[in-house]
Amino acid sequence: MGNKNKTISFRVNEDAFEALQEIAAERDISLSAVFRDYVDQLVEHDGQVEVVPEADLEARTSDDDEVSFPPTVEVPKRFIREHERLELEAEHLREQLDEYKGYVTELQDRLEDEEDEVLLLDELDDKSDSYQLR
Secondary structure (H helix, E strand, C coil): CCCCCCCCCCCCCHHHHHHHHHHHHHHCCCHHHHHHHHHHHHHHCCCCCCCCCHHHHHHHHHHCCCCCCCCCCCCCHHHHHHHHHHHHHHHHHHHHHHHHHHHHHHHHHHHHHCCCCCCCHHHHHHHCCCCCCC
């Protein structure tokens, strides 16, 4: 399934709209980009995002004992499983590559030994049972 963009629309009062436009202007981005950033953060942190003015944020982080540096992030198990699966697949592909390189080396050696002879691939496959192409 493709990753398609969807449109979200909602209404805000005029004061909130002007505040959002100011935020966008300060950051030198579009108003849409402000919302995309917010939605990205919301999704990234499983809905645990709170919009706080920077002054309040600095006061909170200096008062909180729980805030540590560097910040820690809990990684979902599905991400870890996918990472492990990809590592196993990469290892399997490296093994296949080594096997194919060995097969090519063997063919080159045979070619050097039998320079004047014509080699048929069908005959090579009959002689070499140790290699299988997948």
